[in-house]
Amino acid sequence: MRNTQTQREALLAFALTLTGAVADRPFEDDFDTTVTRHGAGGKWFGLFMRVSRARLGLTGEGAVDVVNLKLDPEDGYAAREMYPTVLPAYHMNKRHWVSVVLDGSVPQDFCELLVEKSFCASRPVRAERKREKSH
8 A cells, every 4th residue: 555545545446456346436426435346237345435433333523434345244253353443334234244444443454355355255146156056
């Protein structure tokens, strides 16, 4: 991460290096929220946004950058145990998603690992795999 780049910018740039990943801003007139997904119109694997500290149950005033990531429940639990700023997801299924506060309190390499895990956990199931499971 370059010194002039925020953790949010660095993590979003990393997410876009994953094969087929794209970013968009799906909410009209909301320029603080960016979704990363598998290809155009594909499943989300990251939701970058600004959220008030109070809504996250954090002390202090103002808003913080966060990313919501989809994780296996055990991985999500382990990440929350390791870092107090990995939280049950804001505005998403709290069993399968976490919110990571992007203020430097969670190391960048660990954030990148979580993005990769989210990318894999949200990968669309191919038609062949769907058929195999139904037989």
